[in-house]
Amino acid sequence: MSVELVKQVRDDIRQQLRSDKLVLPTLPEIALSIRHVAEDPDATIDDIINCLTKDPAMCARLLRVANSPLVRSPVPITDLNTAISRLGIDYTATLVVSLSMQQLFQATNDQIDQRMHDCWSQSVAIAAAAQVLARHFSSLPPDQALLAGLIHQIGKLPLLSYAENNGQLLQDGVSLDYVMDKLHASLGSYLLKSWGLPAELVNVPREYLDLKRQPEEADLTDLVQVTVIESYAGTEHPLASVNRAEIGAFRRLGLETDNDVIMDEALCEEIEATKAVFSAS
Numbered sequence: 001m002s003v004e005l006v007k008q009v010r011d012d013i014r015q016q017l018r019s020d021k022l023v024l025p026t027l028p029e030i031a032l033s034i035r036h037v038a039e040d041p042d043a044t045i046d047d048i049i050n051c052l053t054k055d056p057a058m059c060a061r062l063l064r065v066a067n068s069p070l071v072r073s074p075v076p077i078t079d080l081n082t083a084i085s086r087l088g089i090d091y092t093a094t095l096v097v098s099l100s101m102q103q104l105f106q107a108t109n110d111q112i113d114q115r116m117h118d119c120w121s122q123s124v125a126i127a128a129a130a131q132v133l134a135r136h137f138s139s140l141p142p143d144q145a146l147l148a149g150l151i152h153q154i155g156k157l158p159l160l161s162y163a164e165n166n167g168q169l170l171q172d173g174v175s176l177d178y179v180m181d182k183l184h185a186s187l188g189s190y191l192l193k194s195w196g197l198p199a200e201l202v203n204v205p206r207e208y209l210d211l212k213r214q215p216e217e218a219d220l221t222d223l224v225q226v227t228v229i230e231s232y233a234g235t236e237h238p239l240a241s242v243n244r245a246e247i248g249a250f251r252r253l254g255l256e257t258d259n260d261v262i263m264d265e266a267l268c269e270e271i272e273a274t275k276a277v278f279s280a281s
Contacts (some may be wrong), residue, residue: 002157003062006182012186013162025157027195028100040091045084048092050079062092062098069273070124094143096152098127098278104157111173112164116157121133122231123150128274129227130220134268137253146274148204148220149227151197155188156180159164211247220248230260 016022027035030052038042052059059080066083067076077083084092105120107113109204127149134145144277159180163169169176201219207213208224215222226249232240244250244257 006179008171009159009162009179010183012099013158013183014161022158022162024191024194025104025154027097028103030058031097031100033076034093034096038089043089045081045089046090048084052096057098058096062087062095063097065095065277068277069270070277071249079181081225085140091143098143098147101150107160107164109170111170112160113278115176119153119156119160121227123153123178124229125271125279126150126152126224126231128271129230130197130223131274132270133223133227133255135270136224136267137255140218140220140223140276144201144276148201148224151188151192151201152204152224152279153184153188154191154226155184155186158187159184159189206275211242214239214248218249218252222252225249226253228253233260 005211011023017024026032033051033054034048037047040047052062062080063077063083066069067073068087070084073086077086085128086146087095105116107116110268113254127146130149131142131146134140134142140251150252163176163179169179183210185206187238189202192205203219204221207221208228213221215223225247229239229242229244247257250257
C-alpha cells in the first residue's frame with residue numbers, strides 16, 4: 001500500500017472518466033422521475049401518485065414507511081394519497097430517492113457484492129442516526145439528513161466497480177480498502193454533482209471526515225460527521241479516540257461531548273425503526 005498506488009488508481013479512473021470507460025452509477029429511473037416532478041412548484045399529490053404508480057414495489061415501500069414508527073400515524077394508512085398528504089411532497093420525493101438507492105449497491109462479483117452490501121448497511125446505520133439527531137437536536141430537515149447519511153460513502157461504488165474489472169485490486173482486499181479510504185470522498189462529491197443534487201449534499205462525502213471544518217452554522221455534514229464518530233465508539237478505529245470537545249460539529253449541534261448521544265434508549269428505538277425500513281428489500 002502506498003501513495004503511488006492511490007495515485008495510479010486516481011489517474012486511471014480520471015482517464016477512464018474522460019474516455020467514458022468507467023460507467024458511473026446513476027439514480028434509478030423512479031428517483032429521477034420523482035425528483036423531476038417534485039421540483040415543479042405547481043406539482044400536486046396526483047402528479048406524484050401518477051409517477052409512483054409506474055413502480056408498484058416503490059408504492060408498497062412508501063406505504064410501509066407511512067405506517068412505520070417514523071411517521072407515527074394514529075390510524076393505518078392504506079393509500080398513497082393519504083401517505084403523501086401525511087409525508088408531504090418534498091419528504092416523499094426524498095424518501096423515494098433514498099429507498100431506490102439500495103439498487104445501486106449490487107455487483108456481479110461475489111466479493112464486490114459483499115462489500116457493496118456492507119457499504120449499504122453502514123450507510124443505512126449512519127443515515128438512521130443522522131435523521132434522528134436532526135429531528136431532536138437541530139432545525140435541519142430529517143429527510144435530508146437521512147439522504148446525507150446514505151450518500152456519505154457513495155464514492156465507494158465507482159471504486160468497487162473499478163476493482164471488479166481490476167484483478168490486482170480484486171485479489172488484494174487490504175489495498176482495495178486503502179484506495180477506497182483515500183479516494184471515495186472526492187469521487188463521491190463528483191458523482192453527486194453529476195446527479196444534480198444540491199451543494200449541501202454534494203459537500204457531504206468530501207467533507208464529513210474533515211474534523212477541522214468550520215461552517216458558520218450546523219449543516220448536514222455536521223450531522224454525518226457526528227454520527228460517524230459515534231458509530232466507532234468503543235472500537236480501535238482512530239475516530240474512536242478523537243477529542244470531541246475540539247470538534248466543531250458537536251458544538252454547532254449543541255451536543256454533549258462526554259457521552260454518546262445516540263445511546264439514549266428512546267433514540268436507539270427510533271434509529272432501529274429507521275434502519276428496519278431502509279434495510280428492507
